[in-house]
Structure formats: structure tokens, C-alpha cells
Amino acid sequence: xxxxxxxxxxxxDLCNEIIWRNKPEVELALKDYKLSEIExxxxxxxxxxxxxxxxxxxxxxxxxxxxxxxKKLIAKNIIESYQSVENKKEIYFRLTTHGQKINDIxxxxxQSFLKRDEEVFKHMTDEEFDTIFRFIGRYRHHLKNxxx
Amino acid sequence: xxxxxxxxxxxxDLCNEIIWRNKPEVELALKDYKLSEIExxxxxxxxxxxxxxxxxxxxxxxxxxxxxxxKKLIAKNIIESYQSVENKKEIYFRLTTHGQKINDIxxxxxQSFLKRDEEVFKHMTDEEFDTIFRFIGRYRHHLKNxxx
DNA sequence: GTTTTATTGTTGACGAGGAAACAATAAAGA
DNA sequence: TCTTTATTGTTTCCTCGTCAACAATAAAAC
Numbered sequence: 001x002x003x004x005x006x007x008x009x010x011x012x013d014l015c016n017e018i019i020w021r022n023k024p025e026v027e028l029a030l031k032d033y034k035l036s037e038i039e040x041x042x043x044x045x046x047x048x049x050x051x052x053x054x055x056x057x058x059x060x061x062x063x064x065x066x067x068x069x070x071k072k073l074i075a076k077n078i079i080e081s082y083q084s085v086e087n088k089k090e091i092y093f094r095l096t097t098h099g100q101k102i103n104d105i106x107x108x109x110x111q112s113f114l115k116r117d118e119e120v121f122k123h124m125t126d127e128e129f130d131t132i133f134r135f136i137g138r139y140r141h142h143l144k145n146x147x148x
Numbered sequence: 149x150x151x152x153x154x155x156x157x158x159x160x161d162l163c164n165e166i167i168w169r170n171k172p173e174v175e176l177a178l179k180d181y182k183l184s185e186i187e188x189x190x191x192x193x194x195x196x197x198x199x200x201x202x203x204x205x206x207x208x209x210x211x212x213x214x215x216x217x218x219k220k221l222i223a224k225n226i227i228e229s230y231q232s233v234e235n236k237k238e239i240y241f242r243l244t245t246h247g248q249k250i251n252d253i254x255x256x257x258x259q260s261f262l263k264r265d266e267e268v269f270k271h272m273t274d275e276e277f278d279t280i281f282r283f284i285g286r287y288r289h290h291l292k293n294x295x296x
Numbered sequence: 297g298t299t300t301t302a303t304t305g306t307t308g309a310c311g312a313g314g315a316a317a318c319a320a321t322a323a324a325g326a
Numbered sequence: 327t328c329t330t331t332a333t334t335g336t337t338t339c340c341t342c343g344t345c346a347a348c349a350a351t352a353a354a355a356c
Contacts, residue, residue: 002262003277004262004269005258005259005262007277007280007281007284008166008262010281010284010285010288011159011162011163011280011284012163012166012167013288014159014284014287014288015159015160015163016208017208017288017291018156018160018287018291019160019208020208021291021295034341034342036342036343051304051305052304052305052306053303053304053305060164060165060167060168061343061344062343062344062345063304063305063306064305064306064307064343064344064345064346065342065343065344066305067305067306067307068306068307068342068343069342069343070305071306087304087351087352088350088351088352089303089304089305089350089351089352090303090304090305090351090352091304091305110153111153114150114152114153114156116294117287117290117291119290120283120286120287120290121152124283128279128283129151129155131276131279131280132155132159132279132280132283133155133158135268135272135276135280136155136158136159136162137158138268139162139166139265139268140158140161140162140165142265142267142268143165143166143169146264147169182311182312184312184313199334199335200334200335200336201333201334201335209313209314210313210314210315211334211335211336212313212314212315212316212335212336212337213312213313213314214335215335215336215337216312216313216336216337217312217313218335219336235321235322235334236320236321236322237320237321237322237333237334237335238321238322238333238334238335239334239335
């Protein structure tokens with residue numbers, strides 16, 4: 001098979017495998033929340049003045065889905081919304097202190113996954129890291145280029 | 149941020165981006181089929197004597213989901229089922245000639261994506277390819293190890 | 297300023313897929 | 327052999343996310 005195609009195929013498979021493997025552990029540690037909610041919390045923490053549109057783009061979901069998810073998270077008192085005075089259309093979100101706690105637990109989980117998988121990274125040189133980073137960067141840059 | 153964590157995060161993001169980008173093109177070229185059906189067809193072509201259980205594992209979906217999908221594909225005359233004489237429990241699937249055509253179109257689409265993205269691969273050395281392959285292989289091997 | 301056009305978030309109908317319970321068959325153990 | 331346990335595929339119920347239409351607001355065009 002084509003080397004490039006095999007690379008992409010194995011890459012996709014690896015990502016699926018990791019998600020599939022980690023998902024139950026995350027949902028066990030944060031029992032009252034679904035993975036999609038937890039990831040949305042993560043994005044709200046990362047994106048300044050996150051609104052539905054930005055979150056949809058970051059989550060690879062539709063605005064409709066994010067709109068419903070944010071409603072649910074507000075009802076659970078995990079996030080809160082606010083608006084600016086000069087724009088009555090956009091609605092922004094931020095974490096409540098409760099939401100921050102959940103995000104912290106989630107971050108710790110990610111650390112524990114790295115610990116669990118440290119064997120994979122242990123023997124990698126800086127050069128190898130950079131090779132993969134360059135590949136990812138080049139691909140994302142390329143996709144951005146051909147999109148606009 | 150931790151280098152390893154950033155690597156995994158960017159990797160996941162790249163995969164999502166590619167899926168998000170390619171999906172509409174695939175569903176446009178194969179108008180009557182959803183992406184999940186097309187990927188199932190691909191797996192049935194790849195896996196010898198594919199049954200619900202093997203397909204579920206390969207697709208990262210539940211057996212229930214695959215059971216429904218195969219029913220749909222049989223109704224559309226894209227796949228057919230068969231059984232062995234020495235096992236009355238397992239049900240295997242294979243592509244019809246119609247299904248093979250769809251799979252061929254899908255394979256051509258993948259080729260066209262590689263063509264579109266050739267700029268990304270053009271400057272990669274064999275050593276760089278191998279570095280990424282090794283990383284993927286090591287990770288998948290590790291996950292397999294800690295699973296059983 | 298006024299009128300278009302684009303963008304925002306929301307909603308309801310719908311389909312896709314997961315969870316869990318199930319019957320049928322195979323494999324393992326006695 | 328006979329019994330128990332595991333695995334197969336299926337089905338029902340339910341949740342999640344998409345799609346498409348929508349009203350509200352902002353931006354652009356004039």
C-alpha cells in the first residue's frame with residue numbers, strides 16, 4: 001500500500017484507539033458528565049470569550065449542538081454566560097468555580113494517561129518529537145491554506 | 149505545556165480536522181451513503197470473513213450499531229451475508245459487485261485526497277516517515293499490552 | 297441614514313449510535 | 327456425557343448531535 005496512505009490510516013486508527021481506551025476512564029472519574037461536556041468545559045477554559053460559534057469550530061460540532069450543550073452546563077452550574085455592552089448578539093461563556101474543579105480533574109486525568117503511556121515517549125529524541133510536530137504543523141497549515 | 153501532551157493534543161486535532169474536511173466531499177461523491185456506511189464497506193472489504201463482532205472492533209462501534217448498519221446495507225444490496233456449515237452462530241459479510249464499485253470509488257477518493265495533500269508529504273524523507281511509523285507502532289503496541 | 301447581506305444563537309424534527317437485556321449457539325468444565 | 331459459562335447477533339429504549347428554518351443583531355453597501 002501507498003506509504004502516505006498507510007501513515008494516515010494508522011494515524012486515524014491510533015487516535016480512535018486512544019479515545020476508545022480513555023473514554024470510559026474519564027467518564028468513570030467524572031461520573032455525572034459525558035465526554036462531550038468535559039471536552040466543552042476544556043475548550044471554554046482555553047478560549048477567551050468563548051461563544052457558541054468559536055466553540056463549535058474548536059469542537060468540530062455544529063452550533064446547534066453547542067447551544068444545547070451550553071444550556072445543559074449552565075443548568076448544572078458548571079459554566080455561566082455573559083455579554084459585552086457593545087454587542088447584544090454574541091453570548092460568551094466562562095467556567096464557574098465548580099466548572100474549574102471539573103476541568104482540573106480532567107487535566108489530572110490527562111497527566112495520568114501520559115504517565116500510563118510514558119513508555120511510548122521515553123525513548124524519543126527531541127529530533128523525533130520535532131519531526132512529528134513538523135508533520136502535524138505542515139498538514140494543518142496546508143489544510144488552512146486550501147480552505148479559505 | 150508538556151511536550152508529550154501537546155503532541156497528542158495536536159495529533160487528535162489534526163485527525164479531527166482531516167475528517168471534518170474530507171467528510172462532505174466523500175458524502176457528495178457517494179450521495180446515497182453516509183460516511184459510516186462507506187467506512188463499514190471498507191472494513192468488510194478488508195476483513196476476511198467479517199462478522200458483526202470483528203466489524204465492531206475495527207469500527208470502534210458497538211455490535212448493536214453494526215448489526216443495524218449491515219441490515220441497511222443488505223437492504224441496499226451492497227453487501228450479502230453467508231454462513232459456514234460448522235458454525236450456526238456466526239454470520240459473515242462480503243461485498244456484492246455493487247458494493248465493490250462503491251468501495252472502488254471510495255479508494256479513488258482517498259487517492260485524490262493524497263494528491264490534494266501531496267505538498268505535505270513531498271519533502272518528507274524516509275527517515276521522517278519511519279520516525280512517525282515507529283511512534284504509531286510503539287503506541288499501538290503499548291495499548292495492546294496494557295489491555296489484556 | 298436606509299437597505300441588503302452576513303452572522304449570531306436557538307429550536308424542533310429527525311437519524312445515528314450506545315446501553316442493556318435477550319435468545320441462540322458454541323466452548324469449557326465437571 | 328451433562329452442565330455451566332462465554333460469545334454470537336438482535337432488538338428496544340433512549341441520548342446525542344445534525345440539519346434546516348428561524349428571529350435578532352451586526353456589518354456592509356448604497
